[in-house]
Amino acid sequence: MSKLHVNGRQHPVDIDPGTPILWALRDSLGLTGTKFGCGAALCGACTVHLDGQAVRSCVTPISAAAGKKIRTIEATTDGSDKVGAAVHAAWVKHDVAQCGYCQSGQIMSATAFLKSLPRGKQPSAAEIDSAMAGNLCRCGTYARIRTAVADAAQSLA
């Protein structure tokens, strides 16, 4: 029996310790906001935070999360995360999503990126592209993602 610390709560899970965090979240805990896209850390749809770091949950086994804290997209709007809430608000304001499937991962990458910046620093366009380059969007929402990340950074300044 493993224990997963997700969004501030401990969850016992009785699955193989090699199971990727993605499938523990989705199939064991019913947290389906984190998405399966490629299974190979190529698209970023499954991005979650592991002790604050953005990781690809489709290739990160639950054994690697022992003693660490996982945050998922569901925590973005639960009132506990100021940066996540700002990113969510910017995503809504700029109407970023099209099909929306990759956006959980996009938001988790953007949130980790903004949290990594020195307080008050506004990211450059190149820094935003670099931070978001690991997340694929087949609908092509990248223009609005750029705008939303910059706007979220502004709102947090």
Added chain:
Amino acid sequence: MLTPIDAIHPHELPRALQQLLGRNQADAAVTLPRRRFLKLAGAGGLALGAFPHLASAQAAAGSESASALKPTEQPSAFVQIAPNGEVTVTINRLEFGQGVQTALPMILAEELDADWSRVRSRHGSNDGAYVDPRFGMHLTGGSNSIKHSFLQYRELGARARAMLLAAAAARWNVDVSRLRTESGRVIGPNGRQLGYGELADAAMALPVPQQVKLKDPKEFRLIGRPTNRLDARAKSSGRQDFGIDIQRPGQLTAVVAHPPVFGARLAALDDSAARAIKGVKAVLRVPTDRGGEGVAVIADGYWPARQGRAALQLQWDSSAVEKVDSVRQLAQYRELAGQPGPRQFDADMAPLASAPRQIEAEFVFPYLAHAPMEPLNCTVALSDAGAELWLGTQFPGVDGMAAARVLGLKPEQVKVNVQMAGGGFGRRGVPSSDYVVEACAIAKAARSAGLNAPLRMIWSREDDIQGGYYRPMHLHRARIGFDERGQVLAWDHVLVGQSITAGTFFEGAMTKNGIDATAIEGMREPYALPMRLTVHHPKLNVPVLWWRSVGSTHTAFVMETLIDEIARATKQDPVAYRLRLFGEQHPRHRAALQLAVDQSGYGKKTLASGRAWGVAVHESFESVVAYVVEASVKDGQPVLHRATAGVHCNLVVNPRTVEAQVQGAALMGLSMCLPGAAITLKDGVVEQSNFSDFVLPRISDMPEIAVHIVPSAEPPTGMGEPGLPPLAPAFANALAQLTGKPLRELPFKLA
């Protein structure tokens, strides 16, 4: 004679579609505009019983303000007003990014005078009410959702509003002419007000009015207003459920080992290691698409199922199926291009030999995968009563029928619950219902094996990239003779590629004289050129399908790069040359191109050193998009810096969505140009398997894209696809300016 839609079982609708498309085709042959086709259909009386919404035809025929109601047409099927005033609009389409989940409710809410902040949206099902009112089948595709349902949703809103007004008039005992509506309320004399929710029950007890008056477009307050998506919050918080997120009580997950060559059979199976994996419930041999055979591993979650699949010892027998090889295939296509074949256009080619200037060109386009971000999936629950399916599908009716066939059920015993889909681009509209059939076959086999649980089948990304249904590979060959002024004297063109509709229920309507209409759409258009177009449709063991903008994915590239090349060869400005060729015949093309030119600064602005302009314009699905782009070559790689779009889609319902669709379609157009955008086969096996080798553009590839829309009050046309076709040729034209060499292969090879 069309069968009235009421007489057709909803599950037989593809038959009706064939008849309908047959008509469409016949009208297209005499090149009537499609709006006129509507008019003809109405005027000819054939549409009276055939369309659930006669009104569309009537309004297009000129009687724009009133229409009769069909008995089957109950507003409750599409709009529900709760006692608390919340308005729920059912969309008769699949939302997979294109924004109809917002636009269709906007259209209905406009005529209803609803309070937009109280409007919600939900998906329909394979119920007969939700067919496309013009095509008569459940269909999301061809950029037709807004185009075909604009009047339908307006009328539904107007009828519901009329009933609410009548209910208020009865409540207050005043004449309805003294009442008006505003933002979800009926307002009467002396400032009396009632919310729609308060009137909803009384209104629903009233008869649906026979006649309704629609708004004058000048009165529109919602239609045309940039509006954020209804699903924006849910999709920005992980709360939006997609098909893959379905959680039925007790459900199990199935992963399938597909044959490595399409249609191959299983020669031997050792599943002992797979069965030993914790969580694996069953390993079953199941039929797969195209007569193949595979192995389904069923487990209590995706991961054990996937582990189980990896542990299978499999031997395949592919001796009975063709093993396609891309290199051989190209040689075969070249050989075919030299053979006689059926002709779509047949202009006199005699002037070619003596033409003062000539271009000879060969174009090659690879297979392409759709690669929607949500992997394909389908959840099936069987009971003694029938089957229930949950999936994001562009064809819920077709899929429901296919499920019934596999499961040995009557069509009406199958319910398809349409789910929000994470992209699709054509891959969720498959005439063979390949992955739905597969999921149902697994569910059936599992039930026979004693597993009575809902089954969720999930394809991995590798299954998606290697599992078929691609934009077909194409070869084009052109020989063009023209004079020093750029006047084309003869254009001899050959197109080689698999037919998408061959062998499907679309074939009868879409393929005429051996030529598939979806392969040649966009050829010659909009230019009045003396063209001879010969078409070959070889049959190969590679499943093919429509891919966002379908034939225009290659025809626009061929047409718009060759037109540009003629302009360059005769030292003419490519914009001026196109405008001259349009003449007065193509006002929408002119307007779209002129808008892109004006907004981009083309011809006025001095570009940064090393950059060049590129231009292309193309109509697809009745909308016109023109691009003016700026590109350069950096370290031997093509770079697209900026694109300015001029869009003509008639009346725009939601400019915010049109902007998003054009930006997204432009990026998908760009995706065809960049390295890694090709599906190739060796010894029958697809060589790519994931985003590592079937490469999609990333945020760093995204150019600046400004979208400008030509104002228009004409009935709206669709925008899901038309932003795609002209992007790649505009980019190629800019690069040809820089390098002096035309690009005739996708993805681009600059070396």
